Amino acid sequence: MRSTPRFMPLQIAKVVDFSAPIAGVVDTIAALRAEGLKIGSCSGYPRPVMEKLVPAAAAQGYAPDHWVATDDLAVGGRPGPWMALQNVITLGIDDVSHCVKVDDAAPGISEGLHAGMWSVGLAVSGNEFGATWEEYQAMSKAEIATRRERAAGKLYAAGAHYVVATLADLPEVIADINARLAKGERP
Template sequence: MSEEKLTHLKAIVFDWAGTTIDYGSCAPASVFQEIFRQRGVPITAAQAREPMGRAKRDHIAAIGAMPEVDAAWRAQFEGQAMTAEQIDEMYADFLPLQKATLGAHSQLIEGVPEMIAWCRSQGLKIGSTTGYTRELLDIVAAAAATQGYVPDCSLGVEDAPAGRPAPFLLHEAAKRMEVYPMWNIVKVDDTPVGIEAGRNAGCWTIGITRTGNCVGLSREEWAALDGEAQKRRIRHAAQTLESAGAHAVVESVADIAPVLYEFDRRLAAGLLPFA
């Protein structure tokens, strides 16, 4: 990497699953499928992944509101749409199932430790946000710490009045890291709602394709694809994240350094992320 030093950026806030850990964001997707299957309403992996990045109760409600899922739900439950009480019950079932799977899905994605070290060498503070609850976040954060990744602040759904795409988790991260203005912060995320949250907060945003939810494949599943299939998946993921407003899109956190330099140059020229 270049010896050039960042002079305007002050902090970077990473997502967790699909961005820094859990290649393919596999842990949450499988559990969403399971809690719907238990109620006789099977959903596809694509349906499970579509609202990814939201707080998990909101995610369940969003799946239930999809026309095809709603129709299947009504067929199973005598014409009745999913109720708030049923959402609460599914959320209660989701938490222990997700907790049981996290240990197997908390491995840092390759290149993340080195990039975090480089960001710190550039003087950036490191934050993290997630749609996980604090109980779930504590599990993945503890596993990441054993691998050398310890953000300056880690925030879950209880740390703000509303989850993504609302900007409040990023506002709270900025407050705890004592960083301002918001345009000196970069948000890195693999989901459209994570990108939208960054834009709503006034941050620079970087979308992650290959390792994230928009591609949605484990490392082994990705390796099994031929080159053309991989390119198609990357293109589709990039288009999805760009449509959400990403200022830049890369395949992995390992690839973000050139983008950070570019954002820093734009700030030096007086350009802001919302200009």
């Protein structure tokens, strides 16, 4: 998708205003790194936006080991496997079946599947849920449950192996995936 000439400068200027990590992300990433995991990021943002976003997020505690912008690769982005596989190559991971692709939208789930990875959907903190943190806080429990169920359905329909509410739930999923890998299962 191409941005209009007027949109890109606005997006670049405003992205830092929305760079705060989602609650639980910094601690979860730290816990995963303590287990020896490497963190790659596949972004739907183009490189000029990422060049502003990455330092702003890092200043708030989130910095992946490597990131790929949607326009970095000539072959394209999601739902193809290319951005996820570029992270694998750059991070020096030798078995894609031991990788986990986490995403909040169906094209990202497809990306992970196409790359041969375990795919985990985020049902509450992301695109499919469709609300800001402030909007979420104002919702009734019934609306949250309805939106979560709808988002989870879309992510499972896209092929997700797992769907969790937020990234904070990921360590339990990683433990389950490790147990499945130990039994010889693959994505």
